[in-house]
Amino acid sequence: MFALADGNNFYASCERVFNPSLNGKPVVVLSNNDGSIIARSNEAKALGISMGQPYYQAKKTIDEHGVNVFSSNYELYGDMSNRMMTVLSSLAPESEIYSIDECFLGFSGFDEGRLSEHAHLIRERTLKWTGIPVSIGLAPTKTLAKAANKVAKKNEGIKLIRTSDQIDELLEKYPVEDLWGIGRKYNKRLQEMGIKTALQFKQLPEGWVKKHMTISGLRLQYELKGISCIPLEKVSATKKAICTSRSFGSYVSTYKEMEEVVANFAFKCAEKARKENTVARAVTIFIHTNGFNTTLPQYSNSRTLRLPVATANTAEILHYVRLALRSIYRPGYSYKKAGVMLTGLHTKDAIQMDLFDSLDRNRQSLLMETIDELNGKMGKKGVFDPPVKFALQTHLAEQKNWPMQRKFLSPCYTTRWESVLKAS
DNA sequence: TCTGGGGTCCTAGGACCC
DNA sequence: TCTGGGGTCCTAGGACCC
Numbered sequence: 474m475f476a477l478a479d480g481n482n483f484y485a486s487c488e489r490v491f492n493p494s495l496n497g498k499p500v501v502v503l504s505n506n507d508g509s510i511i512a513r514s515n516e517a518k519a520l521g522i523s524m525g526q527p528y529y530q531a532k533k534t535i536d537e538h539g540v541n542v543f544s545s546n547y548e549l550y551g552d553m554s555n556r557m558m559t560v561l562s563s564l565a566p567e568s569e570i571y572s573i574d575e576c577f578l579g580f581s582g583f584d585e586g587r588l589s590e591h592a593h594l595i596r597e598r599t600l601k602w603t604g605i606p607v608s609i610g611l612a613p614t615k616t617l618a619k620a621a622n623k624v625a626k627k628n629e630g631i632k633l634i635r636t637s638d639q640i641d642e643l644l645e646k647y648p649v650e651d652l653w654g655i656g657r658k659y660n661k662r663l664q665e666m667g668i669k670t671a672l673q674f675k676q677l678p679e680g681w682v683k684k685h686m687t688i689s690g691l692r693l694q695y696e697l698k699g700i701s702c703i704p705l706e707k708v709s710a711t712k713k714a715i716c717t718s719r720s721f722g723s724y725v726s727t728y729k730e731m732e733e734v735v736a737n738f739a740f741k742c743a744e745k746a747r748k749e750n751t752v753a754r755a756v757t758i759f760i761h762t763n764g765f766n767t768t769l770p771q772y773s774n775s776r777t778l779r780l781p782v783a784t785a786n787t788a789e790i791l792h793y794v795r796l797a798l799r800s801i802y803r804p805g806y807s808y809k810k811a812g813v814m815l816t817g818l819h820t821k822d823a824i825q826m827d828l829f830d831s832l833d834r835n836r837q838s839l840l841m842e843t844i845d846e847l848n849g850k851m852g853k854k855g856v857f858d859p860p861v862k863f864a865l866q867t868h869l870a871e872q873k874n875w876p877m878q879r880k881f882l883s884p885c886y887t888t889r890w891e892s893v894l895k896a897s
Numbered sequence: 898t899c900t901g902g903g904g905t906c907c908t909a910g911g912a913c914c915c
Numbered sequence: 916t917c918t919g920g921g922g923t924c925c926t927a928g929g930a931c932c933c
Contacts, residue, residue, distance in 0.1 A: 504901040511901065527900040545901090572933045656931050687907055689931075716903060723898085765900055777926085812902090 474588060474611055474635070475705070476578040477618040478561050478595060480554075481606045481626065483574035484512035487553045488543050490604035499540040503528055506722040507544055556603045564595050569705045577615055579705045585635070592631045606630075612640070615703045616696035619653040620644070620671065640699060644671040654693040659686060671697060711818070712749055717741040718812025724763070725808040731760065732798060738813035739787070739794040746785035746815055754783045754817030756790055758797045763809035774801040783819065790815070 480486060484502040489495045499516035503509065509527045520538055522531045535542060554573045562568035567579030578595075580588060592609045599607050610621030611633040617640060624643060625632035634640050649671050650660040662685070668674055675697040682690045692702050717738040725731050735758055746753055759775035776797040784790065794813055 506899085506901085509900055525901080529899045532899095547902095575933075654931065658930065687930080689907065710905095712904080713906095714904070718902065720901070763900090 474580045474583070474585060474613060475615050475618040475701075476565070476580065476588075476592065476595075476609055476611045477571075477615070477622040478576050478578060478599070478607045478609050479622050479626070480557055480574040481608055482512055482514050483554075483605070484543075484545065484550055485514040485517070486605050487550050488541075488546075489514075490553065491549075495541055499538060500543070501531075501535065501540055502543045502545055504545060505719065508720065511545065553603065553605065557599060557605050557607070560599050560602050561595065561607075564591075564598065567705055567707055569707060570709060577618070577705055579707075580611075589631070589633050592633065596630060611635075613699045614696040614701040615705070616653050616693055617643075617699070620647055620651070623647075623651060637699060640697075641672055644675060644697065647671040649674045652693065652697075654689060659690070711751065713818055714814055714816050715742050715745045715749070715751075715753070715818065716812060716814040717745070718759075718810065718814075720810045721808070725811070726806065728802055728804065731802060731808060731811065732795065734811055735760075735794055735798050735813055736791055738811065739791045742813050742815050743785055743787040743790045746818065749818070751818040752783040752785045753780060753790070753815035754819070755779050755815070756793050756797070757814040757816060758794055758801070759812050759814075760798075760801065760808050761810040762806050769807055770805075772803055772806045774803075776801045777816075783817070785815075 482500075485500040488500060488502065495514075497516070498514075499520060499522075500514040501510050501517050501522060502512040504511045507528055509525055510522060510531060511525070513522055513524065517540055520534055520540070522534060522540070534540070550573060557574075558568075558570050558576055561576045561578065562570075565578035565580060566582060569577040569579075571577055583591075588611055592611060595609060596607055599605060608622055608626040608630045609632075610618045610623070610625045611631075612618040612621045613635065617634060620643060621632040621634050624647070632643075634643055647670060649655055649663050649668055652671055652674065655663070655674075663669075663674065668677065675694060677694070679691060679694065682694050686693075695702050719734075719738075721734075725734060738758075739756075742756075755777055757775055757777040759773070761773040762771050763769060764771065764773075778793045778797050780789065780793060
Protein backbone atom coordinates (compact mmCIF):
# COMPACT_ATOMS: atom_id res chain seq x y z
CA MET A 474 0.00 0.00 0.00
CA PHE A 475 1.04 3.56 -0.77
CA ALA A 476 0.07 6.86 0.76
CA LEU A 477 0.27 10.32 -0.66
CA ALA A 478 0.58 13.01 1.98
CA ASP A 479 0.05 16.49 0.65
CA GLY A 480 0.30 19.81 2.47
CA ASN A 481 -3.00 21.66 2.14
CA ASN A 482 -2.72 24.97 0.23
CA PHE A 483 0.95 24.67 1.00
CA TYR A 484 2.32 28.19 0.40
CA ALA A 485 -0.66 29.79 2.07
CA SER A 486 -0.31 27.43 5.03
CA CYS A 487 3.38 28.31 5.34
CA GLU A 488 2.54 32.00 5.63
CA ARG A 489 0.02 31.15 8.32
CA VAL A 490 2.54 29.25 10.40
CA PHE A 491 4.39 32.53 10.91
CA ASN A 492 1.30 34.61 11.29
CA PRO A 493 -1.41 32.64 13.11
CA SER A 494 -3.77 35.60 13.08
CA LEU A 495 -4.38 34.68 9.43
CA ASN A 496 -6.14 31.47 10.45
CA GLY A 497 -9.70 31.48 9.20
CA LYS A 498 -9.01 34.43 6.91
CA PRO A 499 -8.55 34.40 3.14
CA VAL A 500 -4.89 34.28 2.01
CA VAL A 501 -3.32 34.23 -1.44
CA VAL A 502 0.31 33.95 -2.56
CA LEU A 503 1.54 35.52 -5.82
CA SER A 504 4.10 34.39 -8.37
CA ASN A 505 7.26 36.26 -9.38
CA ASN A 506 6.68 39.91 -10.23
CA ASP A 507 3.37 39.47 -8.42
CA GLY A 508 1.98 38.36 -11.76
CA SER A 509 -0.53 35.69 -10.88
CA ILE A 510 -2.00 33.69 -8.03
CA ILE A 511 -0.20 30.47 -7.19
CA ALA A 512 -1.71 29.52 -3.83
CA ARG A 513 -5.01 30.15 -2.07
CA SER A 514 -6.37 29.30 1.35
CA ASN A 515 -9.78 27.62 1.48
CA GLU A 516 -11.41 30.96 2.28
CA ALA A 517 -9.84 32.51 -0.82
CA LYS A 518 -11.00 29.57 -2.94
CA ALA A 519 -14.52 30.10 -1.61
CA LEU A 520 -14.41 33.66 -2.92
CA GLY A 521 -13.99 32.29 -6.44
CA ILE A 522 -10.30 33.21 -6.82
CA SER A 523 -8.78 30.60 -9.11
CA MET A 524 -5.37 29.02 -9.45
CA GLY A 525 -3.06 30.74 -11.91
CA GLN A 526 -5.40 33.68 -12.29
CA PRO A 527 -3.63 36.97 -13.09
CA TYR A 528 -3.47 39.18 -10.05
CA TYR A 529 -5.04 42.17 -11.78
CA GLN A 530 -8.10 40.09 -12.65
CA ALA A 531 -8.66 39.00 -9.07
CA LYS A 532 -7.75 42.35 -7.58
CA LYS A 533 -11.33 43.58 -7.26
CA THR A 534 -12.43 40.53 -5.25
CA ILE A 535 -9.26 40.69 -3.19
CA ASP A 536 -9.78 44.31 -2.23
CA GLU A 537 -13.49 43.88 -1.54
CA HIS A 538 -12.98 41.01 0.87
CA GLY A 539 -9.76 42.16 2.45
CA VAL A 540 -7.84 39.11 1.24
CA ASN A 541 -4.30 38.89 2.66
CA VAL A 542 -1.82 38.95 -0.20
CA PHE A 543 1.79 37.70 -0.10
CA SER A 544 4.60 37.81 -2.63
CA SER A 545 6.15 34.37 -2.86
CA ASN A 546 9.01 33.52 -0.55
CA TYR A 547 10.53 30.32 -1.87
CA GLU A 548 13.21 30.16 0.75
CA LEU A 549 10.60 30.00 3.48
CA TYR A 550 8.55 27.40 1.63
CA GLY A 551 11.61 25.27 0.98
CA ASP A 552 12.51 25.35 4.63
CA MET A 553 8.98 24.43 5.74
CA SER A 554 8.96 21.66 3.15
CA ASN A 555 12.12 20.14 4.63
CA ARG A 556 10.59 20.09 8.06
CA MET A 557 7.39 18.50 6.81
CA MET A 558 9.28 15.82 4.85
CA THR A 559 11.40 14.94 7.86
CA VAL A 560 8.33 14.30 9.97
CA LEU A 561 6.49 12.38 7.25
CA SER A 562 9.38 10.10 6.35
CA SER A 563 9.96 9.27 9.99
CA LEU A 564 6.46 7.81 10.13
CA ALA A 565 6.62 5.27 7.31
CA PRO A 566 8.95 2.41 6.29
CA GLU A 567 9.73 4.08 2.93
CA SER A 568 9.24 7.51 1.44
CA GLU A 569 9.73 9.54 -1.71
CA ILE A 570 9.69 13.33 -1.79
CA TYR A 571 7.64 14.03 -4.87
CA SER A 572 7.36 17.80 -4.85
CA ILE A 573 7.71 20.72 -2.49
CA ASP A 574 4.42 19.83 -0.80
CA GLU A 575 3.88 16.15 -1.58
CA CYS A 576 5.40 12.98 -0.23
CA PHE A 577 4.66 9.38 -1.19
CA LEU A 578 4.93 6.89 1.63
CA GLY A 579 5.41 3.14 1.17
CA PHE A 580 3.87 0.72 3.62
CA SER A 581 5.14 -2.64 2.45
CA GLY A 582 5.23 -4.97 5.42
CA PHE A 583 2.99 -2.72 7.45
CA ASP A 584 -0.08 -4.16 9.21
CA GLU A 585 -2.85 -3.06 6.84
CA GLY A 586 -5.50 -3.18 9.52
CA ARG A 587 -3.68 -0.37 11.31
CA LEU A 588 -3.16 1.86 8.29
CA SER A 589 -6.18 4.05 8.79
CA GLU A 590 -5.33 4.64 12.41
CA HIS A 591 -1.73 5.33 11.48
CA ALA A 592 -2.80 7.91 8.90
CA HIS A 593 -4.55 9.83 11.65
CA LEU A 594 -1.36 9.79 13.66
CA ILE A 595 0.61 11.15 10.68
CA ARG A 596 -1.81 14.03 10.28
CA GLU A 597 -1.75 14.94 13.93
CA ARG A 598 2.01 14.83 14.24
CA THR A 599 2.68 16.82 11.10
CA LEU A 600 0.26 19.51 12.18
CA LYS A 601 1.65 19.62 15.68
CA TRP A 602 5.32 19.62 14.76
CA THR A 603 5.29 21.80 11.64
CA GLY A 604 1.99 23.67 11.72
CA ILE A 605 1.13 22.42 8.22
CA PRO A 606 -2.18 20.57 7.76
CA VAL A 607 -1.88 17.57 5.44
CA SER A 608 -4.33 15.31 3.61
CA ILE A 609 -3.60 11.65 3.11
CA GLY A 610 -4.79 9.22 0.46
CA LEU A 611 -4.01 5.51 0.82
CA ALA A 612 -4.31 2.92 -1.96
CA PRO A 613 -2.55 -0.04 -3.62
CA THR A 614 -0.82 2.12 -6.27
CA LYS A 615 0.66 5.60 -6.40
CA THR A 616 -1.85 6.81 -8.98
CA LEU A 617 -4.77 5.58 -6.87
CA ALA A 618 -3.20 7.17 -3.79
CA LYS A 619 -3.11 10.48 -5.67
CA ALA A 620 -6.79 10.15 -6.49
CA ALA A 621 -7.67 9.14 -2.96
CA ASN A 622 -5.74 12.13 -1.70
CA LYS A 623 -7.82 14.48 -3.79
CA VAL A 624 -10.99 12.98 -2.36
CA ALA A 625 -9.53 13.13 1.14
CA LYS A 626 -8.99 16.85 0.77
CA LYS A 627 -12.69 17.42 0.19
CA ASN A 628 -13.71 15.24 3.10
CA GLU A 629 -12.12 14.27 6.37
CA GLY A 630 -8.50 14.64 5.31
CA ILE A 631 -7.96 10.89 5.03
CA LYS A 632 -9.20 8.45 2.41
CA LEU A 633 -8.26 4.79 2.25
CA ILE A 634 -9.22 2.53 -0.65
CA ARG A 635 -8.16 -1.08 -0.80
CA THR A 636 -10.68 -3.50 -2.31
CA SER A 637 -11.55 -3.36 -6.01
CA ASP A 638 -15.10 -2.37 -5.07
CA GLN A 639 -13.80 0.61 -3.13
CA ILE A 640 -11.53 1.55 -6.01
CA ASP A 641 -14.28 1.43 -8.62
CA GLU A 642 -16.64 3.31 -6.37
CA LEU A 643 -14.13 6.13 -6.17
CA LEU A 644 -13.21 6.04 -9.86
CA GLU A 645 -16.83 6.16 -10.93
CA LYS A 646 -17.23 9.61 -9.41
CA TYR A 647 -13.72 10.76 -10.28
CA PRO A 648 -13.39 13.03 -13.35
CA VAL A 649 -10.94 11.58 -15.84
CA GLU A 650 -9.21 14.98 -16.20
CA ASP A 651 -8.20 14.91 -12.54
CA LEU A 652 -6.14 11.74 -12.97
CA TRP A 653 -2.38 11.95 -12.53
CA GLY A 654 -1.10 11.89 -16.12
CA ILE A 655 -4.18 13.26 -17.89
CA GLY A 656 -3.62 16.84 -18.98
CA ARG A 657 -5.51 19.25 -21.21
CA LYS A 658 -4.84 17.52 -24.52
CA TYR A 659 -5.64 13.98 -23.46
CA ASN A 660 -8.71 15.17 -21.60
CA LYS A 661 -10.06 16.88 -24.69
CA ARG A 662 -9.64 13.77 -26.73
CA LEU A 663 -11.23 11.55 -24.09
CA GLN A 664 -14.18 13.91 -23.63
CA GLU A 665 -14.82 13.79 -27.37
CA MET A 666 -15.07 10.03 -27.08
CA GLY A 667 -17.51 10.32 -24.19
CA ILE A 668 -14.98 9.21 -21.59
CA LYS A 669 -15.77 11.34 -18.57
CA THR A 670 -14.90 9.31 -15.49
CA ALA A 671 -11.75 7.53 -14.39
CA LEU A 672 -13.72 4.27 -14.34
CA GLN A 673 -14.59 4.65 -18.02
CA PHE A 674 -10.92 5.27 -18.79
CA LYS A 675 -9.93 2.17 -16.88
CA GLN A 676 -12.27 0.14 -19.09
CA LEU A 677 -10.85 1.38 -22.42
CA PRO A 678 -9.05 -1.25 -24.56
CA GLU A 679 -5.35 -1.39 -23.72
CA GLY A 680 -4.38 -1.26 -27.38
CA TRP A 681 -6.11 2.06 -27.90
CA VAL A 682 -4.53 3.55 -24.81
CA LYS A 683 -1.03 2.44 -25.80
CA LYS A 684 -1.45 3.70 -29.34
CA HIS A 685 -2.79 7.14 -28.52
CA MET A 686 -1.37 7.89 -25.10
CA THR A 687 2.00 6.13 -25.25
CA ILE A 688 3.30 3.80 -22.66
CA SER A 689 2.66 6.38 -19.94
CA GLY A 690 -1.07 6.14 -20.58
CA LEU A 691 -0.93 2.38 -20.36
CA ARG A 692 0.94 2.58 -17.11
CA LEU A 693 -1.72 4.87 -15.75
CA GLN A 694 -4.41 2.40 -16.77
CA TYR A 695 -2.63 -0.50 -15.08
CA GLU A 696 -2.25 1.54 -11.93
CA LEU A 697 -6.00 2.16 -11.89
CA LYS A 698 -6.47 -1.59 -12.07
CA GLY A 699 -4.49 -1.89 -8.88
CA ILE A 700 -1.30 -3.16 -10.54
CA SER A 701 1.55 -1.02 -9.30
CA CYS A 702 3.98 -0.02 -12.04
CA ILE A 703 5.30 3.29 -10.80
CA PRO A 704 7.67 2.34 -8.02
CA LEU A 705 8.65 4.48 -5.09
CA GLU A 706 11.87 6.35 -5.82
CA LYS A 707 13.52 6.17 -2.49
CA VAL A 708 16.73 7.97 -3.35
CA SER A 709 16.15 11.26 -5.08
CA ALA A 710 17.27 11.03 -8.69
CA THR A 711 20.01 13.26 -10.01
CA LYS A 712 18.67 16.05 -12.17
CA LYS A 713 18.72 15.72 -15.95
CA ALA A 714 18.31 19.38 -16.75
CA ILE A 715 18.85 22.64 -14.93
CA CYS A 716 16.90 25.68 -15.99
CA THR A 717 16.67 29.32 -15.01
CA SER A 718 14.04 31.40 -16.74
CA ARG A 719 11.91 34.42 -16.01
CA SER A 720 9.15 36.55 -17.34
CA PHE A 721 10.22 40.17 -17.10
CA GLY A 722 8.23 42.70 -15.13
CA SER A 723 8.73 45.13 -18.00
CA TYR A 724 9.86 44.58 -21.56
CA VAL A 725 13.46 44.03 -22.59
CA SER A 726 14.11 45.60 -25.95
CA THR A 727 17.85 46.13 -26.36
CA TYR A 728 20.57 43.63 -27.01
CA LYS A 729 22.63 44.97 -24.16
CA GLU A 730 19.86 44.46 -21.63
CA MET A 731 19.11 40.98 -22.92
CA GLU A 732 22.76 40.00 -22.75
CA GLU A 733 22.86 41.04 -19.13
CA VAL A 734 19.74 39.05 -18.37
CA VAL A 735 20.89 35.81 -19.96
CA ALA A 736 24.35 36.20 -18.45
CA ASN A 737 22.65 36.27 -15.09
CA PHE A 738 20.69 33.13 -15.91
CA ALA A 739 23.86 31.41 -17.07
CA PHE A 740 25.52 32.30 -13.79
CA LYS A 741 22.63 30.88 -11.78
CA CYS A 742 22.50 27.70 -13.85
CA ALA A 743 26.22 27.08 -13.42
CA GLU A 744 25.86 27.61 -9.72
CA LYS A 745 23.00 25.13 -9.48
CA ALA A 746 24.95 22.59 -11.52
CA ARG A 747 27.94 22.80 -9.18
CA LYS A 748 25.65 22.38 -6.22
CA GLU A 749 24.25 19.20 -7.79
CA ASN A 750 27.80 18.08 -8.44
CA THR A 751 27.21 17.68 -12.15
CA VAL A 752 28.63 18.98 -15.40
CA ALA A 753 26.66 19.89 -18.54
CA ARG A 754 27.31 18.83 -22.10
CA ALA A 755 25.05 21.39 -23.74
CA VAL A 756 23.43 24.70 -23.08
CA THR A 757 20.17 26.03 -24.50
CA ILE A 758 18.93 29.58 -24.43
CA PHE A 759 15.49 30.81 -25.44
CA ILE A 760 13.86 34.22 -25.81
CA HIS A 761 10.17 35.06 -26.28
CA THR A 762 8.07 38.11 -26.88
CA ASN A 763 4.78 38.48 -25.03
CA GLY A 764 2.42 35.87 -26.44
CA PHE A 765 -0.53 37.38 -24.61
CA ASN A 766 -0.24 40.72 -26.31
CA THR A 767 -1.52 40.05 -29.80
CA THR A 768 -1.01 43.61 -31.00
CA LEU A 769 2.79 43.42 -30.67
CA PRO A 770 4.93 41.66 -33.27
CA GLN A 771 5.85 38.17 -32.10
CA TYR A 772 9.19 36.44 -32.20
CA SER A 773 10.56 33.52 -30.30
CA ASN A 774 13.56 31.33 -30.82
CA SER A 775 15.98 29.03 -29.09
CA ARG A 776 19.44 27.70 -29.72
CA THR A 777 21.29 24.75 -28.27
CA LEU A 778 25.05 24.61 -28.32
CA ARG A 779 27.20 21.69 -27.41
CA LEU A 780 29.93 22.43 -24.94
CA PRO A 781 33.21 21.03 -26.22
CA VAL A 782 34.04 19.84 -22.73
CA ALA A 783 31.37 19.02 -20.18
CA THR A 784 31.52 21.75 -17.58
CA ALA A 785 29.85 23.66 -14.79
CA ASN A 786 32.26 26.56 -15.10
CA THR A 787 30.53 29.94 -15.19
CA ALA A 788 32.91 31.61 -17.62
CA GLU A 789 32.75 28.79 -20.15
CA ILE A 790 29.00 28.53 -20.03
CA LEU A 791 28.70 32.28 -20.24
CA HIS A 792 30.79 32.29 -23.40
CA TYR A 793 28.50 29.86 -25.21
CA VAL A 794 25.36 31.55 -23.92
CA ARG A 795 26.56 34.82 -25.45
CA LEU A 796 27.34 33.05 -28.70
CA ALA A 797 23.89 31.52 -28.79
CA LEU A 798 22.18 34.78 -27.98
CA ARG A 799 24.01 36.55 -30.79
CA SER A 800 22.71 34.00 -33.26
CA ILE A 801 19.05 34.26 -32.32
CA TYR A 802 18.54 37.81 -31.08
CA ARG A 803 16.52 40.02 -33.41
CA PRO A 804 16.37 43.73 -32.73
CA GLY A 805 13.07 45.61 -32.88
CA TYR A 806 11.09 43.30 -30.64
CA SER A 807 9.94 43.72 -27.05
CA TYR A 808 10.97 40.59 -25.20
CA LYS A 809 8.98 39.32 -22.25
CA LYS A 810 10.65 36.11 -21.29
CA ALA A 811 14.01 34.37 -21.54
CA GLY A 812 15.81 31.41 -20.07
CA VAL A 813 18.95 29.31 -19.99
CA MET A 814 18.95 25.55 -19.66
CA LEU A 815 21.78 23.11 -19.06
CA THR A 816 21.31 19.60 -20.42
CA GLY A 817 23.29 16.43 -20.85
CA LEU A 818 24.14 16.50 -17.16
CA HIS A 819 26.22 13.72 -15.74
CA THR A 820 28.20 12.83 -12.69
CA LYS A 821 30.97 10.70 -14.17
CA ASP A 822 30.04 7.05 -14.42
CA ALA A 823 28.31 6.86 -11.08
CA ILE A 824 24.90 6.01 -12.39
CA GLN A 825 25.91 3.14 -14.62
CA MET A 826 28.00 1.63 -11.89
CA ASP A 827 25.11 1.82 -9.44
CA LEU A 828 22.97 -0.14 -11.84
CA PHE A 829 25.63 -2.75 -12.26
CA ASP A 830 26.29 -3.03 -8.54
CA SER A 831 22.68 -3.83 -7.84
CA LEU A 832 23.01 -7.19 -9.61
CA ASP A 833 24.21 -10.33 -7.91
CA ARG A 834 27.70 -11.71 -8.67
CA ASN A 835 26.56 -14.40 -11.00
CA ARG A 836 24.62 -12.00 -13.14
CA GLN A 837 27.35 -9.44 -13.11
CA SER A 838 29.82 -11.84 -14.63
CA LEU A 839 27.31 -13.18 -17.13
CA LEU A 840 26.47 -9.67 -18.09
CA MET A 841 30.13 -8.77 -18.55
CA GLU A 842 30.57 -11.76 -20.85
CA THR A 843 27.54 -10.79 -22.88
CA ILE A 844 28.74 -7.24 -23.13
CA ASP A 845 32.19 -8.37 -24.25
CA GLU A 846 30.63 -10.56 -26.86
CA LEU A 847 28.41 -7.77 -28.08
CA ASN A 848 31.25 -5.30 -28.03
CA GLY A 849 33.23 -7.67 -30.21
CA LYS A 850 30.39 -7.75 -32.68
CA MET A 851 29.73 -4.06 -32.63
CA GLY A 852 33.29 -2.90 -32.97
CA LYS A 853 34.74 -0.04 -31.01
CA LYS A 854 31.43 1.71 -30.42
CA GLY A 855 30.34 -0.67 -27.73
CA VAL A 856 26.91 -1.30 -26.30
CA PHE A 857 27.55 -1.02 -22.60
CA ASP A 858 24.73 1.28 -21.75
CA PRO A 859 21.41 -0.34 -22.75
CA PRO A 860 22.17 -3.89 -21.59
CA VAL A 861 23.15 -2.58 -18.19
CA LYS A 862 20.04 -0.49 -17.96
CA PHE A 863 18.00 -3.46 -19.00
CA ALA A 864 19.67 -5.70 -16.49
CA LEU A 865 18.75 -3.30 -13.74
CA GLN A 866 15.18 -3.06 -14.88
CA THR A 867 14.81 -6.80 -14.97
CA HIS A 868 16.33 -7.00 -11.56
CA LEU A 869 13.85 -4.49 -10.19
CA ALA A 870 10.96 -6.14 -11.98
CA GLU A 871 11.75 -9.43 -10.30
CA GLN A 872 12.25 -7.87 -6.91
CA LYS A 873 9.06 -5.89 -7.02
CA ASN A 874 6.95 -8.41 -8.88
CA TRP A 875 6.38 -5.66 -11.37
CA PRO A 876 4.52 -6.86 -14.44
CA MET A 877 5.15 -3.99 -16.82
CA GLN A 878 8.84 -3.77 -17.55
CA ARG A 879 9.72 -6.94 -19.38
CA LYS A 880 6.82 -6.52 -21.74
CA PHE A 881 7.73 -3.01 -22.78
CA LEU A 882 11.40 -3.31 -23.46
CA SER A 883 12.72 -3.61 -26.94
CA PRO A 884 12.55 -7.31 -27.88
CA CYS A 885 16.20 -7.50 -28.80
CA TYR A 886 17.22 -6.85 -25.21
CA THR A 887 14.66 -9.29 -23.87
CA THR A 888 16.02 -12.08 -26.03
CA ARG A 889 19.52 -11.25 -25.02
CA TRP A 890 18.81 -11.19 -21.36
CA GLU A 891 16.86 -14.40 -21.57
CA SER A 892 19.80 -16.14 -23.16
CA VAL A 893 21.96 -14.82 -20.33
CA LEU A 894 19.53 -16.26 -17.81
CA LYS A 895 19.35 -19.59 -19.61
CA ALA A 896 23.10 -19.86 -19.57
CA SER A 897 23.01 -19.58 -15.79
C1' DT B 898 0.57 48.38 -17.64
C1' DC B 899 -0.52 43.58 -15.34
C1' DT B 900 -0.74 36.33 -17.36
C1' DG B 901 4.88 31.34 -12.93
C1' DG B 902 9.23 28.76 -12.89
C1' DG B 903 10.86 24.93 -12.53
C1' DG B 904 11.11 19.95 -14.17
C1' DT B 905 10.15 14.76 -16.37
C1' DC B 906 9.20 11.14 -19.80
C1' DC B 907 8.13 9.32 -24.46
C1' DT B 908 8.32 9.01 -29.54
C1' DA B 909 9.79 9.75 -34.18
C1' DG B 910 13.20 10.45 -37.37
C1' DG B 911 17.75 11.26 -39.31
C1' DA B 912 22.78 10.50 -39.55
C1' DC B 913 25.91 7.12 -39.00
C1' DC B 914 28.13 2.42 -38.04
C1' DC B 915 29.15 -2.77 -38.74
C1' DT C 916 27.74 -0.23 -56.04
C1' DC C 917 23.78 -2.36 -54.04
C1' DT C 918 21.02 -4.78 -50.42
C1' DG C 919 19.97 -5.68 -45.63
C1' DG C 920 19.34 -6.28 -40.62
C1' DG C 921 20.87 -5.02 -36.86
C1' DG C 922 22.56 -1.32 -33.82
C1' DT C 923 23.99 3.89 -31.67
C1' DC C 924 23.49 8.73 -30.77
C1' DC C 925 21.27 12.93 -31.14
C1' DT C 926 17.52 16.25 -31.70
C1' DA C 927 12.95 18.10 -31.88
C1' DG C 928 8.58 18.13 -30.36
C1' DG C 929 4.72 16.90 -27.63
C1' DA C 930 2.66 15.43 -23.65
C1' DC C 931 2.61 15.73 -18.61
C1' DC C 932 3.67 17.17 -13.41
C1' DC C 933 3.74 20.63 -9.22
